[in-house]
Amino acid sequence: MKSLFEKHGGKYIQCGDYLIPDLGLTEQEQKPLGKYGRMRREYLENNRSGLYTRMILDGTLMEHLHEIDETCQQRLDQMIPQMAKAEGITENLKATDPMAWVGRMNSIHASAEEAVLQELVYN
Numbered sequence: 732m733k734s735l736f737e738k739h740g741g742k743y744i745q746c747g748d749y750l751i752p753d754l755g756l757t758e759q760e761q762k763p764l765g766k767y768g769r770m771r772r773e774y775l776e777n778n779r780s781g782l783y784t785r786m787i788l789d790g791t792l793m794e795h796l797h798e799i800d801e802t803c804q805q806r807l808d809q810m811i812p813q814m815a816k817a818e819g820i821t822e823n824l825k826a827t828d829p830m831a832w833v834g835r836m837n838s839i840h841a842s843a844e845e846a847v848l849q850e851l852v853y854n
Contacts, residue, residue, distance in 0.1 A: 764793075768800030771852045803847050810843040811836075 736752055737743070743750040764772070772792070775783040786792040818839065825832040 762793075762797060764796055765800035765804070767803035767847075767852055768796035770848070771799045772796050774853055799851055803851050806847050806851070807840075807843055810846070811839055814839045814843055 734741075742753045744753045772783075775786070775792075783792070786795060815836065818835065820832065820835050820839070824835075
């Protein structure tokens with residue numbers, strides 16, 4: 732006779748003398764979540780609880796969070812070099828005055844990250 736868990740597709744694993752439900756994570760759930768995905772999850776949980784709950788129940792939350800994280804990284808990778816070029820920050824500056832280069836690049840990174848956060852994470 733099958734248990735209710737088995738009727739719904741669940742499996743058991745043998746652990747010594749006991750059968751334990753195999754509640755393994757999906758491949759998507761095993762993949763670590765990046766900075767922007769974690770920020771998005773926190774935003775949804777605190778500010779959009781209905782959407783957050785619906786996505787958990789639908790099983791689409793982790794896919795959404797990974798997509799947001801990846802998109803944010805790609806957008807930053809595009810924006811930072813463009814902004815640096817527009818500001819006139821070159822490899823020559825990096826060679827002649829590394830501290831000024833680091834300061835200006837940090838400022839550009841912060842500006843780009845703020846734009847990405849407003850557009851993708853907190854929207």
